Each structure stands twice: as structure tokens, then as C-alpha cells.
Amino acid sequence: MNANRYEDFISELNELDDGDAPVARDVAAALKSDPEILAYFVRPQTLFDSDSVYESVTCYAVTDSSLHVISSDVSYEFAPEGELLTSVRTLPLSMLRDVQLLRRRSLQGPHAGELSAIGVHAVWGGSWLIDSFPAGCEDPSCTLDHGSMAHAVAEDLDVFVDTSLDAAVFSKGAEFILRLHEILVGAGR
Known part of the structure; x- marks a missing residue:
């Protein structure tokens, strides 16, 4: 039996933003129906574009049946003040x-x-x-x-x-x- 790593995963995400990372809320919502995490990896990255520096995070979470790939970064495309965009892709392990x-x-x-x-x-x-x-x-x-x-x-x-x-x-x-x-x-x- 594998230990559920869900709490560790969410805790590590929250550490990225002093205990209240919006991406952690998005991940929790995405994993609501499949919260037993066998393995995960949180990969923070600092991104540079022509006039700004911002933080991005890509997360991978494996459950019994799926691999979830979560990407979250700042975008200025739709709002000049910036907004956080989080996408969650769920891939069945059988595929x-x-x-x-x-x-x-x-x-x-x-x-x-x-x-x-x-x-x-x-x-x-x-x-x-x-x-x-x-x-x-x-x-x-x-x-x-x-x-x-x-x-x-x-x-x-x-x-x-x-x-x-x-x-x-x-x-x-x-x-x-x-x-x-x-x-x-x-x-x-």
C-alpha cells in the first residue's frame, strides 16, 4: 500500500506563496475526485520576458489512475495588471x-x-x-x-x-x- 502524499503536495504548493498559493486551491479543486497522490513533483521556475520577471510553477501528481500536469503562471495577455492562469491536464495512466x-x-x-x-x-x-x-x-x-x-x-x-x-x-x-x-x-x- 502506498502512502497518500496529498497533504505534503498541497503543503509544498502553499510554501511557494507564504501559506496561501492560489495554485494550491486550483490543484485541490482539480484533485477533489481523485485526492490520493502516489507521487508528486513541484517545479518552480523564474521566467524572464522582455520587460518583467515572474514566477511560474509546473506540478505533476500521480494517482492510482491518472497523471495530472498542472501549469500555473502569470499572464498579461488579457489583463494589463496581470493574472494567474492555471491549467490542469489529466492523463489516464492507461493511455x-x-x-x-x-x-x-x-x-x-x-x-x-x-x-x-x-x-x-x-x-x-x-x-x-x-x-x-x-x-x-x-x-x-x-x-x-x-x-x-x-x-x-x-x-x-x-x-x-x-x-x-x-x-x-x-x-x-x-x-x-x-x-x-x-x-x-x-x-x-
Whole structure:
């Protein structure tokens, strides 16, 4: 039997914002019907754009039946004063397949043999990402309508951490990736 990590997960989210992180409320709402967390990873990031710096967080939570990917960051697209946008994607574990685990280790130097990066990749193929764009030709003066082109890519999951991150974040990320891989290949179910 696995211990439920839900309270630890919500507590870690609340620590990001002095005990009242809006993302924690959004996550609690998303997990209301499936609150038993087997494994989780909270990945805070500082993002930079042309004129501002803001905090973003991506969370992964694994339950008996699903993987929840929660992304929360500040957007200025719809409100000039900014607003917090949180999206929750829920993927049934049964849809995740072709699971690959990558470990990267240093070959030389004082850290030879040590883990320098780890990642897990899985395909779920439940939908496709389609980018469409106007077709064109090489002639810059051409005014003809060349129609549209599209590029379709199967959706997949990548969780990757390396030692450029804070040591605690790297350690927690590596632990989560190994646990997620174990769950996805069936050893953890």
C-alpha cells in the first residue's frame, strides 16, 4: 500500500506563496475526485520576458489512475495588471505508453559517474497538436494565395531535470521521475 502524499503536495504548493498559493486551491479543486497522490513533483521556475520577471510553477501528481500536469503562471495577455492562469491536464495512466527513461552521467572530472540529468518520456497519442500556417513561395513580391500547410505531432509527456536546477529541486525531480517510471511500467501498481 502506498502512502497518500496529498497533504505534503498541497503543503509544498502553499510554501511557494507564504501559506496561501492560489495554485494550491486550483490543484485541490482539480484533485477533489481523485485526492490520493502516489507521487508528486513541484517545479518552480523564474521566467524572464522582455520587460518583467515572474514566477511560474509546473506540478505533476500521480494517482492510482491518472497523471495530472498542472501549469500555473502569470499572464498579461488579457489583463494589463496581470493574472494567474492555471491549467490542469489529466492523463489516464492507461493511455501512457512507449515509456522511456533517460539517465545522463558525467564521464570525466570530479563528478564522473554521477547523475547529471534524468528524464522520462511517454507517448499518449490521445490527440494531436496541429500547427497550421499560410503556405508561400520563395518570391517576396508574390501576391498569390498559396493556401495553408499544417504540421501534426502526437502529444507526449516529457519530465526532465538536470543539475543546473537548485539541488533540492533536482533531487525531488529525480525521485519523482524514477517513481513515475516505476508506476508507468507497472511495478508500482
